[in-house]
Amino acid sequence: MLELSYIAHGNTMMNEERRAFIKKSGLGILACLGAASGLIPTFSLEKTVLPAWDEKPIPGKIRWGMLIDTRKCIEECDKCIAQCHHEHNVPDFNNRKDEVKWIWKSSYNKVFPTASQQFQSKTIHERPYLALCNHCDESPCTRVCPTEATFKRWDGIVAMDYHRCIGCRFCMAACPYGSRSFNWQDPRTAIKDPSTAYPTREQGVVEKCNFCSDRLVKGMLPACVEACPQQVMTFGDLNDPKSEIRRLLENNETMQRKPELGTKPSVFYII
Amino acid sequence: MNSHQAVSVDSTKCIATKEFMRANHMRVLNEWRNSSVREGNRIFVAPNGSKLVKSLNTCLGCHKNNKLFCYNCHMYANVKPKCWNCHISPMETP
Amino acid sequence: MIEKALKGNRNYWTWISFLVLVIVSGISAYSQQRWFGLTVTGMGRDVSWGLYIAQFTFLVGVAASAVMVVLPYYLHNYKAFGKIVIIGEFLAVSATLMCLLFILADMGRPDRVLNVMLFPSPHSMVFWDVLALNGYFIINLVSGWTVLGAERKGIPPPTWVKPVIYLSIPWAISIHTVTAFLYAGLPGRHLWLTAVLAPRFLASAFAAGTSLLILLTFILKKTTGFDAGSDAREKLAILATYAGVTNFFLIGTEFFTAFYSNIPGHLQSLQYLFFGLHGHSHLVPWMWFSLLIGLGSVLVLLIPKLRTSSEWLTAACTGLVISIWIDKGVGLILGGFVPSPLEDIIEYSPTFTEISITLGIWAVGILLLTILLKVAVAVKQSAEV
Numbered sequence: 127m128l129e130l131s132y133i134a135h136g137n138t139m140m141n142e143e144r145r146a147f148i149k150k151s152g153l154g155i156l157a158c159l160g161a162a163s164g165l166i167p168t169f170s171l172e173k174t175v176l177p178a179w180d181e182k183p184i185p186g187k188i189r190w191g192m193l194i195d196t197r198k199c200i201e202e203c204d205k206c207i208a209q210c211h212h213e214h215n216v217p218d219f220n221n222r223k224d225e226v227k228w229i230w231k232s233s234y235n236k237v238f239p240t241a242s243q244q245f246q247s248k249t250i251h252e253r254p255y256l257a258l259c260n261h262c263d264e265s266p267c268t269r270v271c272p273t274e275a276t277f278k279r280w281d282g283i284v285a286m287d288y289h290r291c292i293g294c295r296f297c298m299a300a301c302p303y304g305s306r307s308f309n310w311q312d313p314r315t316a317i318k319d320p321s322t323a324y325p326t327r328e329q330g331v332v333e334k335c336n337f338c339s340d341r342l343v344k345g346m347l348p349a350c351v352e353a354c355p356q357q358v359m360t361f362g363d364l365n366d367p368k369s370e371i372r373r374l375l376e377n378n379e380t381m382q383r384k385p386e387l388g389t390k391p392s393v394f395y396i397i
Numbered sequence: 398m399n400s401h402q403a404v405s406v407d408s409t410k411c412i413a414t415k416e417f418m419r420a421n422h423m424r425v426l427n428e429w430r431n432s433s434v435r436e437g438n439r440i441f442v443a444p445n446g447s448k449l450v451k452s453l454n455t456c457l458g459c460h461k462n463n464k465l466f467c468y469n470c471h472m473y474a475n476v477k478p479k480c481w482n483c484h485i486s487p488m489e490t491p
Numbered sequence: 492m493i494e495k496a497l498k499g500n501r502n503y504w505t506w507i508s509f510l511v512l513v514i515v516s517g518i519s520a521y522s523q524q525r526w527f528g529l530t531v532t533g534m535g536r537d538v539s540w541g542l543y544i545a546q547f548t549f550l551v552g553v554a555a556s557a558v559m560v561v562l563p564y565y566l567h568n569y570k571a572f573g574k575i576v577i578i579g580e581f582l583a584v585s586a587t588l589m590c591l592l593f594i595l596a597d598m599g600r601p602d603r604v605l606n607v608m609l610f611p612s613p614h615s616m617v618f619w620d621v622l623a624l625n626g627y628f629i630i631n632l633v634s635g636w637t638v639l640g641a642e643r644k645g646i647p648p649p650t651w652v653k654p655v656i657y658l659s660i661p662w663a664i665s666i667h668t669v670t671a672f673l674y675a676g677l678p679g680r681h682l683w684l685t686a687v688l689a690p691r692f693l694a695s696a697f698a699a700g701t702s703l704l705i706l707l708t709f710i711l712k713k714t715t716g717f718d719a720g721s722d723a724r725e726k727l728a729i730l731a732t733y734a735g736v737t738n739f740f741l742i743g744t745e746f747f748t749a750f751y752s753n754i755p756g757h758l759q760s761l762q763y764l765f766f767g768l769h770g771h772s773h774l775v776p777w778m779w780f781s782l783l784i785g786l787g788s789v790l791v792l793l794i795p796k797l798r799t800s801s802e803w804l805t806a807a808c809t810g811l812v813i814s815i816w817i818d819k820g821v822g823l824i825l826g827g828f829v830p831s832p833l834e835d836i837i838e839y840s841p842t843f844t845e846i847s848i849t850l851g852i853w854a855v856g857i858l859l860l861t862i863l864l865k866v867a868v869a870v871k872q873s874a875e876v
Contacts, residue, residue: 183438222536223530223534223535225536226536236833236834239755257833270615270616270676272606272615272617280436281437287434289430291600291603292606293600294594294598295599296615296673299680302677302678308536308599309528309599310529310530310534311527311529311530322490325483326482327483330529330598330599330600331600388678
C-alpha cells in the first residue's frame with residue numbers, strides 16, 4: 127500500500143519525504159507506464175494506467191486538503207486558473223450569466239466576507255485570493271442533492287457524478303461559497319483550448335472543482351498546484367500528521383472561509 | 398500479488414466474450430462507473446485473472462485501431478447513446 | 492362524468508381556446524429552452540433560481556390552502572362549506588400540477604427526473620418534496636373525483652374515501668413545510684435561514700389560497716350561476732383575514748431581527764429588497780407595492796362592513812393574492828440570491844421565453860381547473876334540481 131504524502135511546493139532541493147515518495151511510487155508508476163504502453167492509445171486519449179493502489183479505499187483514511195499561501199500569489203498571474211480550465215475543458219462564454227469556473231481570483235472582502243474588514247492592512251486588502259470548491263467535510267451541497275449526484279468520496283473530495291445530475295441547482299443554492307457553476311448551454315461551443323485527456327460536460331448539469339481526482343488517481347498533483355510558478359498551493363493529506371500541509375498548518379496562522387457555518391472546509395489560507 | 402503488475406494487451410480477448418459484451422457492455426460501463434466513481438474500486442479482475450482499470454479508456458485502449466468501433470454498431474442498431482456528449486469519442490481524437 | 496366538461500356555451504369554448512393558445516406558445520418556448528439550454532432564461536451563475544421556482548413556491552402554498560375548507564367540513568362537519576370543498580380540492584389539484592410542471596421546467600435535465608426516485612436521498616428535502624407533491628396530487632384528485640361521482644349518483648361516497656380525505660389534512664401542512672425546509676436549512680442564504688420561514692409560508696399560503704378560493708366562487712357564480720354560498724365566503728374571508736394578519740406580523744418579526752441585530756448577513760437581503768443595496772434597487776418598487784397592497788387588503792378585510800361587501804371583498808382578495816405572489820415569489824426567491832455568497836449583487840429579470848413558459852404552465856393549470864370545475868358545477872347543479 128502506497129503512502130501518498132505529496133509535497134507540492136517542491137523546492138529545487140528535494141527533501142527526504144519527496145525522495146521516499148518517488149522511491150515508492152516511481153518504480154511502480156514507471157513499470158505501469160512502460161508495460162502499459164500497449165494500453166495507451168496512439169492518439170491522446172486519457173492515459174490509462176493502473177492506479178497507484180488497487181485495494182478498495184477505506185473511507186476516511188485520507189482527507190485531501192489544500193493550503194494557499196496568499197502572500198506569494200502574484201496579481202497579474204493566472205496560470206493555475208488557465209491550467210485547470212484547460213485540462214478539464216471548462217468553457218468560457220465571456221459573459222457573467224453563463225460563466226463556468228472551477229477556480230478564480232477574488233478580493234479579501236469577497237472571499238472572507240465574515241472576517242473583519244475594518245482598518246485592514248493595505249497589503250492584505252489588495253492581494254488576490256484564490257477561490258475554489260472547499261471540499262467541505264460537512265458539505266451542505268451533498269446534503270441537499272436529491273439524487274446523490276454530488277457526494278462525498280472516501281478521500282474527502284466532494285465529487286460530481288455528471289451522469290446522474292438532474293440540473294435542479296439545489297447544490298448551487300446550498301453552497302455558501304459560490305463554488306458551483308451550471309451549464310446553462312452546451313459547453314462544447316465555448317471551450318477555447320480543448321484537451322482530449324478529460325471529458326467535457328453537457329448542457330444541464332452542475333460542475334465544479336474536483337480537486338483533480340483524475341490526476342490524483344495517476345499519482346499526480348492537482349493541475350493548479352503544479353502550474354503555479356510561486357508554489358502558492360500545498361496539497362496533501364490532512365489526516366497524516368506528518369504531511370507537509372499539516373506541518374505548514376501547525377507553523378502558520380491560517381484562515382478558512384466562513385468557518386462559522388460549520389462546513390469544515392478542506393481549503394486553508396495563509397494571509 | 399504485485400499491485401503494479403500491468404495488463405498485457407491481447408486483442409483476441411476482451412474483458413468478456415463478444416456475445417456477452419454485445420448484449421451487456423452498457424451494464425458493464427454503468428457498473429464500472431458506479432464502482433470506480435462512487436466506491437473508488439477501480440480494479441476489475443477478469444475471469445482469466447488479469448487486472449484492468451474500470452474505465453471507458455480501457456475499452457478504447459484496446460479498440461483503438463478502429464475509430465468507428467462504437468459508431469458502426471450503434472448506427473446499425475439505431476441507438477443513440479449520449480456518452481459522446483461528454484466523453485471524447487474515438488472519432489474525435491487526432 | 493368527464494363528459495360534462497365537453498358541453499359548454501360559446502364563452503366556455505372561447506376560454507378553452509384561449510388557454511390552449513397560451514399553452515401552445517408555452518410549449519414552443521419550452522422547446523427552445525430544451526434545445527438551447529436554460530441560458531434562454533434570465534437565470535445565471537449568481538441568481539440560479541428565478542421565475543419558475545418563484546411560481547412553484549407560491550403555488551405550493553395555494554395547494555396547501557385546501558386544508559382550510561377540508562378540515563372544517565370533514566373533520567368538524569361545518570356544513571356551510573358543503574359546496575365549496577370540491578372547489579378547494581380541485582384548486583389544490585390544479586396548483587399541485589403546476590408546481591410539478593414548474594419544477595420540471597426549471598430542471599437542467601428533466602429527462603433524468605426519475606433519478607430522484609431511482610436513487611432516493613432522504614437527506615435531501617427535494618426528495619421529500621417530490622414525494623409529498625405527487626402524493627398530494629393523487630389524494631386530492633382521487634378523493635375529490637370520488638366524492639363528486641357519488642354525489643352525481645345520489646349515493647353516499649365509499650367508506651375508503653374518508654381516511655384518504657383525513658390524510659390530506661396533515662399532508663397539506665407537510666407539503667408546504669417541506670417546501671419551506673428546502674430554503675430554511677441552507678447555511679449560505681441568510682434571507683432564508685430562519686425558523687420563521689415555515690410558519691410564514693403557511694400563513695401566506697392560507698391567506699392567498701383562501702383569497703383565491705373566494706375569487707373562484709365569484710367567478711363561478713358569474714359564469715355558471717353556481718353559488719358556493721355567502722356563508723362559506725364570509726367564513727373564508729375571516730380565515731383569510733387572520734392568515735393575512737399573521738403573515739404580515741411574521742414579516743414584521745423578520746424585519747425586527749434583521750435590523751435590530753444589525754448582522755450584515757441577516758439584513759442585507761432585506762435591505763436590497765426594500766431599500767436597495769449599494770445602488771441596486773431593481774426590486775424596491777415591487778416590494779413596497781406588495782407590502783402596501785397587502786396591508787391595505789388586510790385592513791379592508793378587518794372591517795366587517797367592507798368584508799361583507801362583494802366588491803370590497805373581491806378587491807381585497809385580489810390585492811392579497813398579488814401581494815403574496817410578489818412577496819413569496821419575487822421577494823423571497825430572488826432576494827435569497829442577493830447578495831451572492833461572494834457579496835456580489837447581480838439583478839435578475841426573466842426573459843420573454845421564460846415568461847412564455849411560465850404563462851403556458853399557468854394555462855395548463857387553469858385549463859385543468861376549468862375542466863374539473865365544469866364537471867363539479869354540472870354535478871352539483873343537477874343535484875340541486
